[in-house]
Amino acid sequence: MGRVMAQVAMVMNLDKCIGCHTCSVTCKQAWTNRSGVEYAWFNNVETRPGQGYPRRWEDQERWRGGWTRTRGGRLTLRAGGRLKKLATLFANPLMPSIHDYYEPWTYDYGHLITAPLGDDIPVARPRSLLTGEPMQVTWSANWDDDLAGGPELAAQDPIVQQVGDRVRLEFEQTFMFYLPRICEHCLNPSCVASCPSGAMYKRAEDGIVLVDQDKCRGWRMCVTGCPYKKVYFNHKTGKAEKCTLCYPRIEVGMPTICSETCVGRLRYLGVVLYDAERVGEAAAVEDEKDLYPAQLDLLLDPDDPDVQEAARRDGIPDTWLASARRSPVYTLIKRHRVALPLHPEYRTMPMVWYIPPLSPVVEAVSGTGHDGEDADNLFGAIDTLRIPVEYLAELFTAGDPAPVERSLRTLAALRSHMRRVNLGQERDPSIAEAAGTTGEGLEELYRLLALAKYDDRYVIPTAYGVDDADRGVIEEIGCSLDFESGPGMGGMGAAHGRTPAPPFGEASGRPDPASVETFHALRTRQTSDAPADRADLKGRVNLLNWDGNGRPEGLFPPKEEP
Amino acid sequence: MADLMLWGVLPYVVLVLFIGGAVWRYRYDQFGWTTRSSELYESRLLRIGSPLFHFGLLVVIIGHGVGLVVPRDWTRAAGVSDAAYHALALGLGAVAGVCTLAGVALLVWRRRTTGPVFSATTGNDKLMYAVLVLAIAAGLATTLVSTAAEFTGAHEPDYRTTVSVWWRSIWVLSPDVAAMAAAGAAFKVHALVGMALFAVFPFTRLVHAFSAPWFYLFRPYVVYRSRSGRTPPATRPAQRGWSR
Numbered sequence: 111m112g113r114v115m116a117q118v119a120m121v122m123n124l125d126k127c128i129g130c131h132t133c134s135v136t137c138k139q140a141w142t143n144r145s146g147v148e149y150a151w152f153n154n155v156e157t158r159p160g161q162g163y164p165r166r167w168e169d170q171e172r173w174r175g176g177w178t179r180t181r182g183g184r185l186t187l188r189a190g191g192r193l194k195k196l197a198t199l200f201a202n203p204l205m206p207s208i209h210d211y212y213e214p215w216t217y218d219y220g221h222l223i224t225a226p227l228g229d230d231i232p233v234a235r236p237r238s239l240l241t242g243e244p245m246q247v248t249w250s251a252n253w254d255d256d257l258a259g260g261p262e263l264a265a266q267d268p269i270v271q272q273v274g275d276r277v278r279l280e281f282e283q284t285f286m287f288y289l290p291r292i293c294e295h296c297l298n299p300s301c302v303a304s305c306p307s308g309a310m311y312k313r314a315e316d317g318i319v320l321v322d323q324d325k326c327r328g329w330r331m332c333v334t335g336c337p338y339k340k341v342y343f344n345h346k347t348g349k350a351e352k353c354t355l356c357y358p359r360i361e362v363g364m365p366t367i368c369s370e371t372c373v374g375r376l377r378y379l380g381v382v383l384y385d386a387e388r389v390g391e392a393a394a395v396e397d398e399k400d401l402y403p404a405q406l407d408l409l410l411d412p413d414d415p416d417v418q419e420a421a422r423r424d425g426i427p428d429t430w431l432a433s434a435r436r437s438p439v440y441t442l443i444k445r446h447r448v449a450l451p452l453h454p455e456y457r458t459m460p461m462v463w464y465i466p467p468l469s470p471v472v473e474a475v476s477g478t479g480h481d482g483e484d485a486d487n488l489f490g491a492i493d494t495l496r497i498p499v500e501y502l503a504e505l506f507t508a509g510d511p512a513p514v515e516r517s518l519r520t521l522a523a524l525r526s527h528m529r530r531v532n533l534g535q536e537r538d539p540s541i542a543e544a545a546g547t548t549g550e551g552l553e554e555l556y557r558l559l560a561l562a563k564y565d566d567r568y569v570i571p572t573a574y575g576v577d578d579a580d581r582g583v584i585e586e587i588g589c590s591l592d593f594e595s596g597p598g599m600g601g602m603g604a605a606h607g608r609t610p611a612p613p614f615g616e617a618s619g620r621p622d623p624a625s626v627e628t629f630h631a632l633r634t635r636q637t638s639d640a641p642a643d644r645a646d647l648k649g650r651v652n653l654l655n656w657d658g659n660g661r662p663e664g665l666f667p668p669k670e671e672p
Numbered sequence: 673m674a675d676l677m678l679w680g681v682l683p684y685v686v687l688v689l690f691i692g693g694a695v696w697r698y699r700y701d702q703f704g705w706t707t708r709s710s711e712l713y714e715s716r717l718l719r720i721g722s723p724l725f726h727f728g729l730l731v732v733i734i735g736h737g738v739g740l741v742v743p744r745d746w747t748r749a750a751g752v753s754d755a756a757y758h759a760l761a762l763g764l765g766a767v768a769g770v771c772t773l774a775g776v777a778l779l780v781w782r783r784r785t786t787g788p789v790f791s792a793t794t795g796n797d798k799l800m801y802a803v804l805v806l807a808i809a810a811g812l813a814t815t816l817v818s819t820a821a822e823f824t825g826a827h828e829p830d831y832r833t834t835v836s837v838w839w840r841s842i843w844v845l846s847p848d849v850a851a852m853a854a855a856g857a858a859f860k861v862h863a864l865v866g867m868a869l870f871a872v873f874p875f876t877r878l879v880h881a882f883s884a885p886w887f888y889l890f891r892p893y894v895v896y897r898s899r900s901g902r903t904p905p906a907t908r909p910a911q912r913g914w915s916r
C-alpha cells in the first residue's frame with residue numbers, strides 16, 4: 111500500500127437544500143467581508159439548470175481549467191504545461207473578467223439624508239465599488255436564482271447544451287434544484303499545480319488547500335487553473351484567496367461556518383483516508399466515465415487492519431483513525447455510494463461530494479396523482495425520467511447514468527422502507543434488495559440523512575502534526591491561531607489580557623487579526639448559556655454577536671451621575 | 673566636481689538603495705510583494721500592451737547586458753566588425769525599444785482611460801510610470817542619436833568606449849568618472865534616469881520582476897506542506913517543464 115493520507119471531506123445532501131443562501135452569507139461575513147473580495151463568494155448557491163457563478167464556469171472549452179489526459183496517457187494541465195504558463199504570464203488569456211462574476215456595488219445611502227427638500231422621494235442609487243461611479247446593476251452572483259426554467263437563462267447552461275436541445279421543454283417543466291458550491295479541496299488540485307510561485311499548497315495532515323498570502327505574487331494562474339472557478343483574485347491586495355474550509359475551526363474540531371449555519375442541515379464533514387501515491391494514476395484513467403470508480407477506489411477502508419497499519423506507519427494518529435471509522439462522509443460515499451463527486455471529468459479528484467436530489471422524481475410522480483412514496487412508482491420514474499438523470503449524470507459522473515440511478519434508487523427505497531416502518535407495516539426486504547442494499551443499510555442512511563444529528567453529521571478530529579509526540583495522545587493541540595499575540599495557550603489575543611500585556615494599555619500594540627476576534631466571539635457565544643454579559647468583553651457589546659437575551663451591561667453607555 | 677558626484681558617488685548611493693531596499697522590503701513586506709494585476713478589471717488592452725512591453729523589455733535588458741559587459745576589443749577579436757556590431761545592436765535595439773515604448777504607452781493609456789484600473793492606480797504607481805517612461809524614452813533617444821551619427825558620420829563618442837567603460841569600472845570600485853564625462857548628452861540623461869529607476873525600483877510594484885518564477889519549471893506540480901513546517905515528500909516525481 112502506498113502512502114496513506116487523510117482528508118477532511120464534505121458531503122451535501124441536495125434534496126434538503128432550500129436555496130436560502132444562509133451558508134453563502136455567513137461565509138461572507140466570516141471571510142470575504144472586505145474590499146477587494148466584494149465580488150467573491152467562497153460559498154455560493156446556484157439554481158440548476160442555470161449558468162452558475164461565475165457565469166458558465168462549467169464551459170471548459172473556454173476556461174480550460176483542470177487537467178486533461180494526453181494521448182500518451184499522462185496528465186497535463188488543460189490550459190498548457192509549465193512553459194506555456196510562463197509564456198502567458200504577462201497577460202493571462204484565460205483569466206475571467208470581473209464581469210463574468212459581477213461588478214460589485216453599493217448604494218448611495220448618504221443621498222437619502224442629504225437630498226434637498228423637494229417633491230420627489232430621494233432614492234439610493236447603486237454605485238460601482240470599483241470606480242465609485244453610478245452604475246446599472248445587470249448581474250450578480252445569483253441573478254438567475256429560481257429562474258431555472260427561464261428559456262434564455264437555462265439555454266445558457268453548458269450542461270443543458272450538452273444534454274441537447276431535444277429535451278429542453280420537457281426538462282424545464284420537471285426539474286429544478288439548488289447546488290451549493292465551495293472549493294472542492296481536491297486530491298489532485300490543478301490550482302496548486304498552476305501556481306508558478308508555489309504559494310498554493312495542500313496541507314499534508316488534513317488535505318485543506320490554502321494560499322500562502324505572503325508567497326503569492328499575483329500571477330493569477332490559479333484562477334484559471336481551477337475548473338470550479340473557486341480561487342478568487344483580491345483586486346485590492348493583488349493576491350489570490352479561496353475557501354479555507356474554515357481551517358481554524360476544523361483544527362479545533364468544529365464544522366465549517368457554512369455547515370454550522372446550514373438551514374437544511376444537509377452538510378456532512380468527516381475524514382477519509384486515501385492512497386496518495388495512486389492519485390495521479392486514478393486521475394489519468396482513459397475513459398472519463400471510469401473516473402468516478404477510480405476515485406472511489408482511492409478511498410481506503412478505515413476498518414481494514416492493513417489500512418490501519420499503513421496509516422500508523424505514515425504518521426496518522428489514532429484519534430484520526432478512530433474518527434475516520436466513524437466518518438459520515440465515508441459512509442455516504444463508499445459504504446452506500448449515494449454521494450457522487452462534482453464533475454469528476456475535470457480530473458482534479460474533488461472532495462466535496464453530493465447526494466443527488468430525488469425530489470424532481472418524487473414531484474413528477476406525485477404531480478401525476480400517483481403515490482410518491484411507493485417504491486415501484488419511484489423506481490419506474492427513475493427509469494423513465496431520462497432528462498433529470500442525464501443532467502445529473504453530466505454533473506456528477508461524466509455522463510454515466512448508472513451511478514446516479516443507483517443513488518436515486520437507494521433514496522427511493524429509503525422513502526418506501528421508512529414509510530412502512532413508520533406506519534407499523536411489515537418490512538419488505540425486496541425494496542432494499544431492488545436498490546442493492548439491506549433494510550439495516552437503509553435504516554443507517556435514515557439516521558444519517560433524515561434524523562441527521564449534529565454529532566453524526568460532523569465527525570472532526572482535532573489537529574495534529576505539530577509535534578511527533580502528538581501521535582495518538584494529543585494533550586495540547588497546536589492551532590494556527592496560535593501565533594505571537596494570538597489567542598492560543600488560553601489567551602484572548604491582544605485586546606484580551608495578552609501576556610505580556612501591551613505597554614500602553616488595551617488599545618496599544620497591533621490590533622487583533624479579525625479572524626482571532628471572530629473566533630473568540632463565536633466560541634464564547636456558542637459555549638455559554640448566559641447572555642453576552644461577560645467581564646472579558648471589557649464593557650463592550652458586539653451587537654453582531656449579541657443573542658438578544660437580557661440587557662447586557664455595556665449595551666448602553668453608562669448613565670451620567672446627576 | 674559635479675562629474676564626480678554624478679558618476680563617482682551617485683552610482684553607489686543607487687546601489688545601496690537598490691540592494692538594501694530590496695532586501696529590506698523582502699524581509700518586511702512579503703504581503704505587498706505582488707504584481708497587483710489589473711487583469712480582472714480589463715484584459716483587452718492588457719493582452720496587447722503587457723506582452724509587447726515585457727517581451728520588448730526582455731530584449732532591451734539582454735541588449736544592455738551585452739553592450740555594457742562585453743568590451744569592444746573582445747567583439748573585435750571575435751572577428752565582428754564595428755559596423756556590423758552597430759548595425760545589429762541599433763537595429764535590434766530600435767525594434768525592441770519601440771515595442772517597449774509602445775507597450776508602456778498602451779499600458780499608461782489603459783490606466784488613464786479604464787475606470788476601475790484608474791481607480792486602482794496609486795501615487796506610487798504614477799511616480800513609477802513617470803520614471804519608467806522617461807528611462808525608456810531617453811534610452812530610445814540614445815539609439816536615435818547613435819543611428820544618426822552612424823549615417824551622417826557626425827562625431828559622437830562610441831558608448832562602448834565611454835558609458836560601458838564607466839559601467840564596468842563601478843563594479844571594481846574605481847569609477848572611471850572621466851570616461852562617463854566624455855559621453856554624449858543623451859547618454860548622460862539616460863544614465864541618470866536609469867539610476868533614478870533603480871533607486872525607486874524596490875519601493876514600487878516593480879519588485880515583481882525579482883520574483884520571476886523560473887523555479888516553476890523544476891518543482892513537482894502538486895505542493896504539499898505540513899502544519900509542523902517540515903515538507904513531506906512529493907507523492908509524484910517532478911517532471912521537467914520542457915519534457916511535456
Ligand code: HEM
Binds near residue numbers: 729
Ligand atoms: C520576467 C520578469 C517579469 C514578469 C514575469 C512580469 C510579469 C508581470 C505581470 C504578471 C504583470 C501584471 C499584469 C496584469 O495582469 O495587470 C506585470 C505588470 C507590470 N510589469 Fe512586469 N514582469 C516582469 C518584469 C518586469 C520588469 C523588469 C519591469 C520594469 C522594469 C516590469 C514592469 C511592469 C509594469 C510597469 C507593470 C504594470 C502594468 C500595468 O498594469 O499597468 N515588469 N508584470
Ligand code: SF4
Binds near residue numbers: 340
Ligand atoms: S476546487 Fe479548490 S482545490 Fe480544487 S482546483 Fe479548485 S481551488 Fe483548487
Ligand code: SF4
Binds near residue numbers: 288374
Ligand atoms: S444554508 Fe443550507 S439549505 Fe440554505 S442554501 Fe446553503 S446549503 Fe442550502
